[in-house]
Amino acid sequence: MTQLTLKINGQSHSIDADPDMPLLWAIRESVGLTGTKYGCGVAQCGACTVFVAGQPVRSCSMPVSAVGADEITTIEGLKSKEALAVQKAWVKLDVPQCGYCQSGQIMSATSLLELNAKPTDRDIDLAMNGNICRCATYVRIRAAIHDAAKSLEG
Amino acid sequence: MIRLEKSFVATELPRAIARMTVEDATRLSRRSILKTGAAGLALGVYLARGNKAFAQQPPASPVNVAPNTFLIIGSDNTVTVLCKHIEMGQGPFTGMATLVAEELDADWSQMRADHAPSNPGLYKNLAFGVQGTGGSTAIANSFEQMRKVGASARAMLVGAAAAEWNVPAEEITVQNGVIRHSSGKEGRFGEFAEKANQQPLLENPKLKDSSQFRLIGKEGVVKRLDSAAKSNGSAVYTMDINEPGMLTVLIARPPRFGGTVASFDASATKAIPGVVDVKQVPMGVAVYAKGFWAARKGREALKVTWDDSKAEKRGTAQLLSEFRTLSKTPGKIVKQEGAVDAEFAKGGGRIIEAEFVFPYLAHAAMEPLNSYLKWDGEKVVSRFGSQFPTPDMAVIAKVLGVKPENVDLKTILAGGSFGRRAQQTTHIAFELASVAKAIGPGPGVKVVWTREDDMRGGYYRPYAVHKMRGLVRDKKIVAWTDTIVSQSIMKGSPFEAMTMKNGLDSTVYEGSNEIPYDVENFRCDLHQVEIGVPVLWWRSVGHTHTGYAVEAFVDELLDAAGIDPVEGRLALMSKKPRHAGVLKAVAELSNWKNAKLAPGRARGVAVVESFNTFVAQVVELSMTEEGPKVHKVWCAVDCGVAVNPDIIRAQMEGGIGFGLGHILYADIPLEEGRPVSGNFDTYRSLRINEMPEIEVTIVQSTEKPSGVGEPGVPPIGPAVANAIAKLGLTRPRQLPMVPGASV
Ligand code: FES
Ligand code: FES
Numbered sequence: 013m014t015q016l017t018l019k020i021n022g023q024s025h026s027i028d029a030d031p032d033m034p035l036l037w038a039i040r041e042s043v044g045l046t047g048t049k050y051g052c053g054v055a056q057c058g059a060c061t062v063f064v065a066g067q068p069v070r071s072c073s074m075p076v077s078a079v080g081a082d083e084i085t086t087i088e089g090l091k092s093k094e095a096l097a098v099q100k101a102w103v104k105l106d107v108p109q110c111g112y113c114q115s116g117q118i119m120s121a122t123s124l125l126e127l128n129a130k131p132t133d134r135d136i137d138l139a140m141n142g143n144i145c146r147c148a149t150y151v152r153i154r155a156a157i158h159d160a161a162k163s164l165e166g
Numbered sequence: 167m168i169r170l171e172k173s174f175v176a177t178e179l180p181r182a183i184a185r186m187t188v189e190d191a192t193r194l195s196r197r198s199i200l201k202t203g204a205a206g207l208a209l210g211v212y213l214a215r216g217n218k219a220f221a222q223q224p225p226a227s228p229v230n231v232a233p234n235t236f237l238i239i240g241s242d243n244t245v246t247v248l249c250k251h252i253e254m255g256q257g258p259f260t261g262m263a264t265l266v267a268e269e270l271d272a273d274w275s276q277m278r279a280d281h282a283p284s285n286p287g288l289y290k291n292l293a294f295g296v297q298g299t300g301g302s303t304a305i306a307n308s309f310e311q312m313r314k315v316g317a318s319a320r321a322m323l324v325g326a327a328a329a330e331w332n333v334p335a336e337e338i339t340v341q342n343g344v345i346r347h348s349s350g351k352e353g354r355f356g357e358f359a360e361k362a363n364q365q366p367l368l369e370n371p372k373l374k375d376s377s378q379f380r381l382i383g384k385e386g387v388v389k390r391l392d393s394a395a396k397s398n399g400s401a402v403y404t405m406d407i408n409e410p411g412m413l414t415v416l417i418a419r420p421p422r423f424g425g426t427v428a429s430f431d432a433s434a435t436k437a438i439p440g441v442v443d444v445k446q447v448p449m450g451v452a453v454y455a456k457g458f459w460a461a462r463k464g465r466e467a468l469k470v471t472w473d474d475s476k477a478e479k480r481g482t483a484q485l486l487s488e489f490r491t492l493s494k495t496p497g498k499i500v501k502q503e504g505a506v507d508a509e510f511a512k513g514g515g516r517i518i519e520a521e522f523v524f525p526y527l528a529h530a531a532m533e534p535l536n537s538y539l540k541w542d543g544e545k546v547v548s549r550f551g552s553q554f555p556t557p558d559m560a561v562i563a564k565v566l567g568v569k570p571e572n573v574d575l576k577t578i579l580a581g582g583s584f585g586r587r588a589q590q591t592t593h594i595a596f597e598l599a600s601v602a603k604a605i606g607p608g609p610g611v612k613v614v615w616t617r618e619d620d621m622r623g624g625y626y627r628p629y630a631v632h633k634m635r636g637l638v639r640d641k642k643i644v645a646w647t648d649t650i651v652s653q654s655i656m657k658g659s660p661f662e663a664m665t666m667k668n669g670l671d672s673t674v675y676e677g678s679n680e681i682p683y684d685v686e687n688f689r690c691d692l693h694q695v696e697i698g699v700p701v702l703w704w705r706s707v708g709h710t711h712t713g714y715a716v717e718a719f720v721d722e723l724l725d726a727a728g729i730d731p732v733e734g735r736l737a738l739m740s741k742k743p744r745h746a747g748v749l750k751a752v753a754e755l756s757n758w759k760n761a762k763l764a765p766g767r768a769r770g771v772a773v774v775e776s777f778n779t780f781v782a783q784v785v786e787l788s789m790t791e792e793g794p795k796v797h798k799v800w801c802a803v804d805c806g807v808a809v810n811p812d813i814i815r816a817q818m819e820g821g822i823g824f825g826l827g828h829i830l831y832a833d834i835p836l837e838e839g840r841p842v843s844g845n846f847d848t849y850r851s852l853r854i855n856e857m858p859e860i861e862v863t864i865v866q867s868t869e870k871p872s873g874v875g876e877p878g879v880p881p882i883g884p885a886v887a888n889a890i891a892k893l894g895l896t897r898p899r900q901l902p903m904v905p906g907a908s909v
Contacts, residue, residue: 040406046399053617148824
């Protein structure tokens with residue numbers, strides 16, 4: 013067990029953890045932010061997506077000790093205008109069904125819009141195909157990303 | 167997700183399940199659905215602690231709601247509908263709230279929803295007689311009930327306002343949550359909620375005529391109630407329960423079905439920081455730890471020797487060869503009409519034979535299986551995505567040796583199910599209670615299945631073979647046989663008496679015994695085989711394979727007869743107007759007759775009824791090196807009165823994507839009895855780049871509403887197969903279409 017300090021959504025959290033423990037469990041159990049989900053544990057589904065230093069990562073497959081001093085952002089801490097536009101579009105188009113994958117979807121979609129203000133369908137395919145939705149809400153995910161991009165135009 | 171013979175719905179089923187659950191499940195009268203005891207509807211009863219406190223109740227704490235409540239009106243004017251069906255994505259929160267709000271004349275913005283606590287008397291599914299969700303029954307069995315709840319509450323609020331203002335109730339109107347009198351007096355629900363409790367409760371309030379609906383069936387007025395919480399991370403699932411002192415439990419389970427623990431050595435496990443205890447339980451060895459990671463490391467360090475003497479050791483290759491042998495001779499007759507054998511023997515025409523093979527499939531809901539329970543030796547609090555709370559509650563009481571009324575079980579949001587969270591064996595509840603019992607009263611336990619546990623844990627869609635024979639003569643299908651080989655889902659379960667006739671399980675053959683086509687000489691027969699692999703209903707149950715076999719085969723026969731797939735089907739549907747209705751609708755939507763397709767593209771069609779909902783789909787696809795690429799799907803659905811059009815569309819979209827991913831890629835092969843696929847790398851799921859564009863049309867209907875959670879699934883597979891055949895390629899007869907697909 014090691015003492016670690018994680019910076020999550022602008023707050024510092026001191027935790028005592030096995031250095032090999034995936035970041036996911038530190039976020040969910042040590043810190044108690046449960047919006048980030050466990051779906052596969054092997055970087056296949058994207059349900060655990062968070063930002064580390066602004067980059068989307070699969071927190072189930074990143075050891076907590078590898079994060080260092082980098083700032084972590086979870087679904088609970090999203091603030092960028094892109095993120096808010098994405099969340100708004102998600103609600104407007106009623107994207108979620110069971111909802112369990114949607115935190116991860118929203119993290120990936122936010123990251124896409126932060127890099128690319130006007131994604132094409134192909135851009136969306138590339139950015140989003142690491143996120144599985146077993147309810148197959150993909151039609152609406154795509155539509156909501158376009159809708160969010162449009163709302164950001166002006 | 168269980169299909170019930172209609173005649174059983176009203177009688178045998180409630181009795182049978184009541185016997186195995188709580189004695190009084192069926193004793194309560196129809197009246198009690200609206201009123202139990204003196205409190206009547208809980209209008210305003212929960213004013214003080216209602217509203218926010220209720221909605222944000224921590225999931226693992228008891229809920230302070232009297233067990234006689236279908237809706238709670240808060241002093242802040244919020245109307246919270248207690249939903250007796252589990253919200254697992256299919257939309258019952260929104261659906262139930264729509265029905266109540268319609269008759270209550272509430273404003274949509276004041277509506278909320280939560281799960282009802284476990285109370286089989288009040289919250290029973292009227293189709294089952296106990297509390298439970300399945301068979302796409304939620305809207306169908308609540309359509310009238312929840313409207314009556316809304317209408318009664320409205321009458322009580324109006325009565326209270328009339329008394330307060332001293333005016334006749336008839337002069338009062340209600341609109342968008344505002345109660346008004348012609349004198350100019352007006353008020354909102356919250357103001358009258360408390361006093362409304364003194365008003366008499368109408369048992370049979372007058373319901374609106376459908377022409378007066380302003381929410382039911384209307385576009386754009388109703389939004390899902392759970393979208394915001396599911397878009398900001400605040401929605402709480404079982405996986406998210408994190409009570410102080412709680413232990414996370416992972417179970418080492420036998421690698422083969424039917425295996426048991428011979429011996430185990432937990433010394434290395436116990437040395438792992440965070441591991442608290444290790445116990446043998448009926449289903450394996452349980453590792454109790456502070457958190458998932460310690461439990462997982464602890465389980466990895468465990469040394470278990472398994473006794474496989476009673477385990478199922480056959481692999482799927484062996485099963486297939488056994489199934490094939492069986493399929494060469496007819497099984498027990500399910501349905502027979504005309505003189506099939508004589509017709510085939512007569513000669514003339516063309517005989518077409520086809521064998522269809524369907525693999526084991528896992529439900530693999532996004533949230534792996536899990537459950538939570540805390541007890542003090544007497545009282546039990548349990549929370550999980552229970553799809554059958556009544557039997558689950560009973561089994562928990564039995565294992566822990568407590569009174570059923572001391573089990574406070576509440577269903578909470580489930581991250582998908584597709585049938586998996588309802589089991590005829592209640593094994594999830596049994597396991598949870600066994601794990602709690604093994605360590606004794608005190609700390610809460612959260613049992614978590616890893617993705618691999620979930621995928622290798624059985625309860626699969628059964629393996630199935632259909633051997634079909636058809637005779638086409640003079641451009642007509644004159645004879646049809648279908649010999650099915652598969653495993654029973656219901657045998658040995660409490661549902662056996664209701665779903666099995668002559669020892670044959672209707673969930674295995676449903677859809678194959680009654681095809682929508684006029685074929686004079688017909689036989690459907692079944693070899694029901696015993697296999698030691700636990701199987702379960704899987705989104706649309708038998709129709710997952712019967713729909714494919716029937717629709718791919720009829721297409722092949724029509725093709726042999728040289729008849730257009732749509733025209734040919736319609737010509738054979740003389741007794742099936744609703745099948746014909748959706749088929750015509752989808753043909754029109756897709757411009758079937760006149761569409762000009764790009765080179766390399768082809769279209770296929772299929773129509774399947776399941777759970778009394780009729781769905782037809784047309785796909786357009788092309789072939790790539792990696793397999794079929796579906797570009798677009800047109801879908802027509804007839805589910806009776808459409809309550810929430812947008813949820814119907816969403817369920818069709820989701821059903822299509824779910825069905826498509828599985829027919830293309832999904833397979834749980836067994837090697838010497840051990841399931842091979844363990845995660846999404848080998849059990850490949852559909853991804854966004856493989857999702858087709860989808861257009862849905864809802865056929866207007868005045869029939870009773872029927873469900874939409876499952877019926878979107880069956881047609882997509884055969885529609886894809888039929889389109890592939892149109893490209894001049896072999897119609898896929900063994901699923902998945904892209905075998906060995908991994909990511
Ligand atoms: S849980 Fe991390 S990618 Fe699936
Ligand atoms: S909404 Fe259920 S998995 Fe995506």
